[in-house]
Amino acid sequence: MTAPSVTESRLERARDALAERDLEALICFPSSNLTYLSGFEDEPMERHLFLFVTPERALFVAPEMYDHQIREASPVEDVRTWSDDEDPTRLLEAVGDDLGIGEGRLLVDDRMWALFTQDLRATFPDATFGLASEVLEALRIRKDEAELEALREAARISDRVSEEIRAFGPAAIGMTEAELAAEIETRLEDAGGAGVSFETVVGGGPNGARPHHRHGDREIEPGDPVVLDFGTRYEGYPGDQTRTVVFDGEPCERFLDVHDAVLEAHHAGVEAVGPGVEAREVDRAARQVLEERGYGEGFIHRTGHGVGLDVHEPPYITSENDRELEPGMVFSVEPGVYLEGAFGVRIEDLVVVTDDGVERLNDSPRTWRPLEGRE
Amino acid sequence: MTAPSVTESRLERARDALAERDLEALICFPSSNLTYLSGFEDEPMERHLFLFVTPERALFVAPEMYDHQIREASPVEDVRTWSDDEDPTRLLEAVGDDLGIGEGRLLVDDRMWALFTQDLRATFPDATFGLASEVLEALRIRKDEAELEALREAARISDRVSEEIRAFGPAAIGMTEAELAAEIETRLEDAGGAGVSFETVVGGGPNGARPHHRHGDREIEPGDPVVLDFGTRYEGYPGDQTRTVVFDGEPCERFLDVHDAVLEAHHAGVEAVGPGVEAREVDRAARQVLEERGYGEGFIHRTGHGVGLDVHEPPYITSENDRELEPGMVFSVEPGVYLEGAFGVRIEDLVVVTDDGVERLNDSPRTWRPLEGRE
Numbered sequence: 001m002t003a004p005s006v007t008e009s010r011l012e013r014a015r016d017a018l019a020e021r022d023l024e025a026l027i028c029f030p031s032s033n034l035t036y037l038s039g040f041e042d043e044p045m046e047r048h049l050f051l052f053v054t055p056e057r058a059l060f061v062a063p064e065m066y067d068h069q070i071r072e073a074s075p076v077e078d079v080r081t082w083s084d085d086e087d088p089t090r091l092l093e094a095v096g097d098d099l100g101i102g103e104g105r106l107l108v109d110d111r112m113w114a115l116f117t118q119d120l121r122a123t124f125p126d127a128t129f130g131l132a133s134e135v136l137e138a139l140r141i142r143k144d145e146a147e148l149e150a151l152r153e154a155a156r157i158s159d160r161v162s163e164e165i166r167a168f169g170p171a172a173i174g175m176t177e178a179e180l181a182a183e184i185e186t187r188l189e190d191a192g193g194a195g196v197s198f199e200t201v202v203g204g205g206p207n208g209a210r211p212h213h214r215h216g217d218r219e220i221e222p223g224d225p226v227v228l229d230f231g232t233r234y235e236g237y238p239g240d241q242t243r244t245v246v247f248d249g250e251p252c253e254r255f256l257d258v259h260d261a262v263l264e265a266h267h268a269g270v271e272a273v274g275p276g277v278e279a280r281e282v283d284r285a286a287r288q289v290l291e292e293r294g295y296g297e298g299f300i301h302r303t304g305h306g307v308g309l310d311v312h313e314p315p316y317i318t319s320e321n322d323r324e325l326e327p328g329m330v331f332s333v334e335p336g337v338y339l340e341g342a343f344g345v346r347i348e349d350l351v352v353v354t355d356d357g358v359e360r361l362n363d364s365p366r367t368w369r370p371l372e373g374r375e
Numbered sequence: 376m377t378a379p380s381v382t383e384s385r386l387e388r389a390r391d392a393l394a395e396r397d398l399e400a401l402i403c404f405p406s407s408n409l410t411y412l413s414g415f416e417d418e419p420m421e422r423h424l425f426l427f428v429t430p431e432r433a434l435f436v437a438p439e440m441y442d443h444q445i446r447e448a449s450p451v452e453d454v455r456t457w458s459d460d461e462d463p464t465r466l467l468e469a470v471g472d473d474l475g476i477g478e479g480r481l482l483v484d485d486r487m488w489a490l491f492t493q494d495l496r497a498t499f500p501d502a503t504f505g506l507a508s509e510v511l512e513a514l515r516i517r518k519d520e521a522e523l524e525a526l527r528e529a530a531r532i533s534d535r536v537s538e539e540i541r542a543f544g545p546a547a548i549g550m551t552e553a554e555l556a557a558e559i560e561t562r563l564e565d566a567g568g569a570g571v572s573f574e575t576v577v578g579g580g581p582n583g584a585r586p587h588h589r590h591g592d593r594e595i596e597p598g599d600p601v602v603l604d605f606g607t608r609y610e611g612y613p614g615d616q617t618r619t620v621v622f623d624g625e626p627c628e629r630f631l632d633v634h635d636a637v638l639e640a641h642h643a644g645v646e647a648v649g650p651g652v653e654a655r656e657v658d659r660a661a662r663q664v665l666e667e668r669g670y671g672e673g674f675i676h677r678t679g680h681g682v683g684l685d686v687h688e689p690p691y692i693t694s695e696n697d698r699e700l701e702p703g704m705v706f707s708v709e710p711g712v713y714l715e716g717a718f719g720v721r722i723e724d725l726v727v728v729t730d731d732g733v734e735r736l737n738d739s740p741r742t743w744r745p746l747e748g749r750e
Contacts, residue, residue: 042587043573045687046680046687046688063676064675064676065585065586065587065675065676065713066587068585068715069585069587069588083675083676084675084676084677084693084694085677085694087695108489109489110488110489110490111419111488111489111490112488112489113485113486113487113488113489114483114484114485114486114487114488114489114492114504114506115485115486115506115508117489117492118504118505118506129489129493130493131489131490131493133490182564189557198418199418210440210443210444211440212417212440212441212444213444300439300440300459301438301439301440301458301459302459302460305421312420312421313421318459318460319460320460320462338440340443
């Protein structure tokens with residue numbers, strides 16, 4: 001749980017940002033924005049649960065059954081509840097009157113369901129609507145020291161499990177992707193992680209050529225390149241790293257060249273990171289290596305994504321993003337090459353922009369060999 | 376994966392419903408609606424991935440890296456992709472022109488993120504917007520035989536694990552809630568389930584008084600009432616059942632009376648179910664028992680929720696819902712009493728409305744005793 005003093009200072013900064021921009025209110029729904037501002041965490045749900053933040057005040061609208069949990073998790077003292085036999089839009093109207101909002105601009109959570117934005121539009125027909133990220137992105141994109149510590153520990157846990165799994169070597173042959181994924185997830189939990197950052201990816205042979213293949217019942221064969229992309233959360237912050245390994249046997253010649261090219265692109269991307277650098281320069285550095293080595297066509301995604309309470313968040317490391325990197329930004333550098341029907345290779349670390357360069361959060365071996373030294 | 380013939384017939388019914396109501400298009404985002412109509416399944420994501428359905432056509436707008444996966448999962452042949460170096464709103468505009476939409480009424484997925492509804496509103500400024508449930512709820516609320524079979528099997532798996540866990544008896548004393556939850560989840564997987572329906576609830580002693588407490592590091596003590604609420608998915612459909620048990624030792628007198636009252640309310644709720652009955656009559660039947668026995672104040676939520684691809688979906692069994700029940704509707708009957716600081720009791724089965732009454736999907740023992748016969 002986030003310390004109340006931390007969420008209070010975040011709320012204060014959000015209120016200041018609203019006041020500066022002459023915005024009436026920010027309305028969060030269960031999401032990372034809500035967790036960031038209040039400390040209360042839950043899955044998105046079909047019941048009306050909102051945090052209203054105005055330049056002066058903050059209050060929850062919540063189902064009665066969440067009352068105690070919200071009060072325990074959050075320093076926001078004003079919690080207004082509705083019960084399952086009441087129409088929650090009545091409470092929205094009353095809150096709108098009380099806060100004096102509905103004539104100006106309201107920001108809704110970027111991940112709020114249409115079900116609820118429709119209700120808010122009906123309740124506040126004279127308001128205009130924008131997205132919470134208009135003010136929260138600037139707050140969230142630079143991580144503070146406590147956030148960085150959580151991200152470092154999440155990365156350490158993932159690295160440790162990555163090394164343990166690679167040590168399976170020949171013992172992994174004949175295991176299914178799903179069995180390997182289960183091993184990974186058990187070990188992440190045992191190592192102190194809390195749940196997975198995203199559904200674990202184990203892509204063996206041709207399945208590795210699908211960047212978002214999860215895992216299935218295909219058995220690992222000798223010589224198979226296997227994409228292992230996973231992470232766990234520590235104090236709410238996720239790990240996310242990828243290695244591509246061959247557990248046993250000899251991979252094909254083409255794989256050797258592709259892996260070498262992806263590794264070179266990965267290092268080139270990381271080396272390009274620093275304060276004042278545009279995000280797209282990092283993408284360019286990695287992409288250029290793969291283009292020069294003849295694999296540009298196989299690199300079908302961006303080079304990276306920001307990581308924080310959301311495992312995919314700004315800054316996105318794309319060929320078009322000219323945003324300048326700043327100290328405290330955390331993102332992945334994960335070039336990959338995908339050869340449909342054959343195999344895929346992806347190598348991913350998380351990095352943090354520092355005052356004078358870059359810090360890698362991951363340091364497990366990047367070689368495709370199961371048990372050799374670090375590259 | 377849903378059979379292509381099934382999704383094709385669902386798509387056809389959706390297109391007919393759009394035509395009947397003079398609607399221009401239905402726009403789904405990764406959600407149960409998208410899975411229901413196309414067979415393609417993924418988590419909500421920050422990239423633009425939509426299924427457009429008009430009275431005549433259906434097409435995907437998707438990130439390039441999802442192209443193969445969508446084609447494999449779905450019978451929809453028209454898949455238009457954008458790559459990470461392109462602006463996806465350009466593709467939205469082109470698709471809008473091609474489909475000839477943007478002057479009439481568009482329905483967006485109920486769970487579409489505000490991030491994307493804002494984009495659609497900007498792309499189609501002359502359109503009016505509604506929710507996908509306006510047409511899809513009527514299709515999804517009555518389950519077909521294949522859906523019912525999946526729900527029955529998911530219920531059987533949950534029942535089996537419930538009985539295995541209750542057989543722990545005294546061995547559960549001293550285990551933490553989190554350890555019990557891990558045992559439950561491993562066994563659900565071993566019994567053929569695929570992932571949990573929702574985060575497993577193990578609420579011991581006072582934690583059971585929070586209906587949405589998940590699990591923590593509190594150890595189970597002798598005499599503790601423990602709320603066990605969990606389920607797993609089978610062919611995409613979730614189980615969801617609750618039992619409240621005392622693993623060892625003697626519970627307090629008050630618990631005995633509360634458990635007896637909740638069980639009576641549970642049975643009264645189930646007995647009220649049948650075709651043509653209003654949803655609120657089921658709520659009333661359960662609520663009345665608890666009120667008469669002096670526990671009305673402690674029953675702080677609705678009696679149940681529909682269950683299908685979403686674990687919470689219509690019909691909701693509340694005191695206000697006058698919707699008539701129809702054969703094929705599936706929902707929970709789960710009265711509970713919550714005594715803050717002391718304990719909670721909830722007893723939940725899933726039921727399906729039949730042509731002449733009700734079928735229970737769960738039949739594991741409802742007694743609080745760990746190993747005795749069925750009630």
